[in-house]
Amino acid sequence: xxxxxxADGTTLAFDDHAGGDGTPVILVHGITESAVTWGPLIDxxxxxxxxxxxxxxxxxxxxxxxxxxxxxxxxxxxxxxVHLGIDRPHLVGHSLGGAVVSAAGAxxxxxxVVDVDQSLQLDAFKGQLMGFADQLRDxxxxxxxxxxxxxxxxxxxxxxxEMARVDEARRPDQDVVLGVWELLLTESTEHIATVVxxxxxxxxxxxxxxxxxxxxxxxEGYGDWLAGHIDGAVTEVWADHGHYPHLVDPDRFVARxxxxxx
Numbered sequence: 364x365x366x367x368x369x370a371d372g373t374t375l376a377f378d379d380h381a382g383g384d385g386t387p388v389i390l391v392h393g394i395t396e397s398a399v400t401w402g403p404l405i406d407x408x409x410x411x412x413x414x415x416x417x418x419x420x421x422x423x424x425x426x427x428x429x430x431x432x433x434x435x436x437x438x439x440x441x442x443x444x445v446h447l448g449i450d451r452p453h454l455v456g457h458s459l460g461g462a463v464v465s466a467a468g469a470x471x472x473x474x475x476v477v478d479v480d481q482s483l484q485l486d487a488f489k490g491q492l493m494g495f496a497d498q499l500r501d502x503x504x505x506x507x508x509x510x511x512x513x514x515x516x517x518x519x520x521x522x523x524x525e526m527a528r529v530d531e532a533r534r535p536d537q538d539v540v541l542g543v544w545e546l547l548l549t550e551s552t553e554h555i556a557t558v559v560x561x562x563x564x565x566x567x568x569x570x571x572x573x574x575x576x577x578x579x580x581x582x583e584g585y586g587d588w589l590a591g592h593i594d595g596a597v598t599e600v601w602a603d604h605g606h607y608p609h610l611v612d613p614d615r616f617v618a619r620x621x622x623x624x625x
Contacts, residue, residue, distance in 0.1 A: 364376060364377070364378055364424065365378075365379050365446075365447075366424075367442055367443060368442065369420065369428075369438060369439045370438055371430065371435065373420045373425065373428040373439070374426035375417065375418070375426075375439050376418040376424035376425045377398065377415050377416060377418065378415070378416045379413070379414075379415050379447060380405055380413065380414040380415070380416070381409070381413060382409035382410060382412045383409070383410055383411040383412050384412075385411045385412035385624075386412060386452065386453055386474050386624070387412055387413040387415065387449045387452045388408060388412055388413070388414055388415070388453040388454070388455055388620075389415045389416075389417060389440060389443065389444065389453070389454050389455070389464075390404070390414065390415065390455050390456070391419065391440065391454070391455070391457070391460030391463050391464050392416075392417075392419065392422065392458075392460050393457045393458025393459045393460055394458060394459040394540060394543055395509060395513075395535045395536070395540065396422065396423075396458075396529065396532065396533055396534075397418050397422050397532055397534065398416035398423055399423070400529055400532060403525070403610060403613045404613055404616070404617065408620075412453075415447060415449070415452075417439070417440065417443055419436055419439065419459070419460070419463065420436060420439055421538075421539035421542065421543075422534065422536075422539065427536075427538070428542075431539060431543045431545070433462060433463065433562050434466065434562070436463045436466070437463055437467035437471075438467075440454065440463060440464065440467040440471070441467060444471065450472065451472045451473055451474045452473060452474060453474050453475045453477070453620075453624060454467055454468055454473050454475070454476045455476075455477040455479065455620070456477070456478060456479065456481070457480060457481070458480060458606065459543060460479075460481070461481030461483075461575075462478070462481050462483060462485070464476050464477070465478050465481075465563065465573075466562045466563075468566070469562060469564065469565030470565050473571060474572070474624075475572040475573065475623065475624060476573045477573075477576065477620065477623065478574070478576070479576050479608065479609050480577050480578050480579060480607070480608060482577075482581045482582075483563070484559075484582075484585065484588065485546070485547060485555050485556075485558075486553075486556045486559070487582075488547060489547040489552055489555055490552075492547050492548065493547075495508050499537075499540065499541065499544070499548070500541065502537060505535070505537045509540065510530075513530075513533075513606070516579065516605060516606035517605050517606055517607060518603060518604060518605020518607075518611075519605070520603060520604055520611045521605060521607050521610055521611045525610050525611075526607075529610070546558060560592070563592045566593045570594075570595075571593070572595070572623065572624075573589075573596040573597065574597050575597070575599070576599050576600075576609075577598070577599070577600045577601070578604030578606055578607065578608035579604075579605060580602070585598060586598035597623075
């Protein structure tokens, strides 16, 4: 394990795995999870490249912070890359990590971005989340709501043992989750859409390979919407794979990454 610090002084923890001489990859986990979640992918990726799995601020072994917005977390990924001397990495993020690497790819030099099962139409996600807003703010109800949300999204293709491994490593911190979702819980859909547009503006005129891979269909028209923000972005759906397509079939996932990167 290694550590560095963000621009605002937050301690950032990461696992740096030596590997082949291909372009290094930085992996970013989902909300309430940590670098541990990527376990099945590490051994599959390291034969060809260095792999760095990051704990987001407020997650895993990283420190808590005042800010949990996309700009701050994207800056954390850039800080880790600079600390490790990694130039133009591949970025792969799942769930919250997918939004983070998407924002990071617009703000730092990268070779590619892969977003796993995270729609960037966050204004639409607000509508789903608001039904749980009161329970998320209730300390007694919060852990039950988080558990129910992830059980609902997991799908039935992921093995019970693998889902148990992910759940065992999950650390739901109410302050962190509310901080991450503050934008969605407090702002209008119009403002949220503007924040997303601004976060992705850095892709304008920049040639970055971008893959959005979903296990849950993001809905009709998402691919066109994404390509309108990121030129040449590819949207792919692995039907009925749930929220964890990379853990349902890690061999297929790594093969897809290798094909995309080549």
